[in-house]
Amino acid sequence: xxxxxxVRLENVSKIISSKAIIDNLSLExxxxxxxxxLGPNGAGKTTTIRMMVGLISISKGDIxxxxxxxxxQFEEAIANVGAIVxxxxxxxxxxxxxxxxxxxxxxxxxTKQRIQEVIALVGLDNRIHxxxxxxxxxxxxxxxxxxxxxxxxxxxxxxxxxxxxDPQGIRELRDYxxxxxxxxxxxxxxxxxxxxxxxLMCDRVAIIQNGRLIDVRQLKNExxxxxxxxxIAFDVDHPQQAAAILGVDRVENNLLIMRVSREEVxxxxxxxxxxxxxxxxxxxxxxxxxxxxxxxxxxxxxx
Amino acid sequence: MANFYKLVLNENMKIYRRARTWIMLSIxxxxxxxxxxxxxxxxxxxxxxxxxxxxxxxxxTFFMNIIFASVIAADSVASEFSWGTIKLLLIxxxxxxxxxxxxxxxxxxxxxxSTLMMFGVTFLFANIWFTYDVGSTGLISSSWSAMSYxxxxxxxxxxxxxxxxxxxxxxxxxxxxxxxxxVLSLVVLFSKDIFLLLLNPDKYVWMKYVIFTQMDLKxxxxxxxxxxxxxxxxxxxxxxxxYICFLVLTWVIFNKRDVAT
Numbered sequence: 001x002x003x004x005x006x007v008r009l010e011n012v013s014k015i016i017s018s019k020a021i022i023d024n025l026s027l028e029x030x031x032x033x034x035x036x037x038l039g040p041n042g043a044g045k046t047t048t049i050r051m052m053v054g055l056i057s058i059s060k061g062d063i064x065x066x067x068x069x070x071x072x073q074f075e076e077a078i079a080n081v082g083a084i085v086x087x088x089x090x091x092x093x094x095x096x097x098x099x100x101x102x103x104x105x106x107x108x109x110x111t112k113q114r115i116q117e118v119i120a121l122v123g124l125d126n127r128i129h130x131x132x133x134x135x136x137x138x139x140x141x142x143x144x145x146x147x148x149x150x151x152x153x154x155x156x157x158x159x160x161x162x163x164x165x166d167p168q169g170i171r172e173l174r175d176y177x178x179x180x181x182x183x184x185x186x187x188x189x190x191x192x193x194x195x196x197x198x199x200l201m202c203d204r205v206a207i208i209q210n211g212r213l214i215d216v217r218q219l220k221n222e223x224x225x226x227x228x229x230x231x232i233a234f235d236v237d238h239p240q241q242a243a244a245i246l247g248v249d250r251v252e253n254n255l256l257i258m259r260v261s262r263e264e265v266x267x268x269x270x271x272x273x274x275x276x277x278x279x280x281x282x283x284x285x286x287x288x289x290x291x292x293x294x295x296x297x298x299x300x301x302x303x
Numbered sequence: 304m305a306n307f308y309k310l311v312l313n314e315n316m317k318i319y320r321r322a323r324t325w326i327m328l329s330i331x332x333x334x335x336x337x338x339x340x341x342x343x344x345x346x347x348x349x350x351x352x353x354x355x356x357x358x359x360x361x362x363x364t365f366f367m368n369i370i371f372a373s374v375i376a377a378d379s380v381a382s383e384f385s386w387g388t389i390k391l392l393l394i395x396x397x398x399x400x401x402x403x404x405x406x407x408x409x410x411x412x413x414x415x416x417s418t419l420m421m422f423g424v425t426f427l428f429a430n431i432w433f434t435y436d437v438g439s440t441g442l443i444s445s446s447w448s449a450m451s452y453x454x455x456x457x458x459x460x461x462x463x464x465x466x467x468x469x470x471x472x473x474x475x476x477x478x479x480x481x482x483x484x485x486v487l488s489l490v491v492l493f494s495k496d497i498f499l500l501l502l503n504p505d506k507y508v509w510m511k512y513v514i515f516t517q518m519d520l521k522x523x524x525x526x527x528x529x530x531x532x533x534x535x536x537x538x539x540x541x542x543x544x545x546y547i548c549f550l551v552l553t554w555v556i557f558n559k560r561d562v563a564t
Contacts, residue, residue: 047563053394056561079396089387093321102316105309106395147391 006187011061022211036202037191044211045191082153088144092133107151122146137164157189235281314409327371335424343432354449356429365460372414376471377484379406384479459520473553504531514545
């Protein structure tokens with residue numbers, strides 16, 4: 001029997017005044033991943049997230065969270081979710097602690113001890129009894145994360161979580177999300193348009209544009225090791241001749257370019273050397289997610 | 304499931320942790336002390352009785368009470384939207400109907416609290432400066448005892464309070480603007496008498512079915528026939544229908560609404 005994915009979007013569409021903001025989006029996210037949701041501004045990331053947490057209605061299709069429909073079994077489905085949608089807005093006239101207490105009361109079985117635990121985890125011990133209006137954006141973000149994880153949700157949804165965080169804050173958040181994912185088995189769904197950030201944070205990413213899914217790709221394998229999507233460039237004295245030997249014909253700037261695995265690189269090198277070709281350098285042609293993303297989305301306009 | 308009582312506790316926390324709420328309650332308390340005091344200082348030969356002082360004072364302070372309760376009601380839903388906290392509130396394992404109900408209950412509880420406080424303070428201070436055994440000043444209708452007459456008037460005003468705060472709560476939910484909700488509910492509160500003057504229900508029969516006409520039940524204390532020849536039962540049914548419609552509309556819209564930006 002196949003394991004039920006934590007999130008399943010089934011042909012989801014959102015139509016506002018006869019315009020499809022989200023168009024037939026299908027996606028499955030299995031347990032224990034950090035899943036990135038990537039797209040330029042206006043691609044429909046936030047709209048999708050709002051549908052996932054039931055803030056806006058789903059025009060067509062359905063979203064299942066742990067097998068429960070957010071449409072028809074809202075209370076059961078949402079009980080598995082912790083989320084920050086856009087900015088972490090809190091009750092400013094209450095203290096951080098009162099805010100957490102407020103959200104803790106809305107969920108079953110959250111003890112005082114758990115609240116303290118979460119406060120310590122996000123590092124707000126010193127300021128938790130101050131009013132939220134005195135907090136910096138970074139602290140509000142931490143409080144936002146705290147309210148989202150209070151009930152140990154199976155799925156954590158964060159919309160643009162790195163907005164307004166300083167580099168150290170981003171780093172802490174990243175480490176923290178990894179920890180949640182590895183230790184507690186939480187599935188994390190993050191949206192962002194910051195590509196370099198996503199590359200560091202996520203196991204898999206989905207790229208959407210104009211409400212359509214363009215691509216889903218694996219960035220890291222099960223053990224958290226980056227999946228190499230890189231091409232290898234061989235710097236040799238006679239590229240054409242070398243290409244003939246290897247049976248490939250892709251030569252750019254006098255470099256022989258091949259998409260091969262790590263082991264194959266050594267073999268190819270050995271063959272070239274045996275054939276009497278001088279190899280000056282072997283290196284990866286790194287194409288960052290950013291390049292790929294721009295390649296895929298760059299030509300289209302926001303419409 | 305966590306229990307519903309905690310949701311009401313949350314809503315109460317959000318009302319009573321705000322300085323504004325205590326300022327409003329303080330103003331009510333101060334006015335409730337000042338008014339009897341002014342009557343006492345102005346004390347002429349015709350000394351009013353305790354119940355008359357309570358009635359006179361509360362005729363005025365109840366107006367403020369309704370305004371303040373409307374402010375709380377108008378802010379209850381609209382402020383969650385303007386702060387953006389509605390997004391965090393609605394993604395909990397509670398249906399929207401229950402969340403809205405907890406808000407409505409907290410608003411009603413505030414109305415009860417402010418009314419009881421006001422009555423308690425006024426009554427206490429009226430007892431300090433006035434006595435019961437004085438000749439009637441004609442303020443209180445002779446067919447009732449002073450106490451039951453006063454309490455009945457207050458009961459009628461309380462019905463008005465519930466209706467006005469429900470309207471404020473409805474508009475707050477419908478338009479997500481607390482300013483609009485406060486203004487509109489106050490317009491209802493202040494303009495209903497003008498409406499009745501302009502469109503006399505004795506002349507225009509349809510006015511009998513308009514909420515403005517029926518909102519004030521005080522007339523029935525002295526006379527069994529109300530505006531436009533309607534009876535008490537008729538008035539109550541009209542009010543109940545309006546009340547239910549307001550609530551249904553509020554709940555339906557809140558459940559259907561897309562929460563975006």
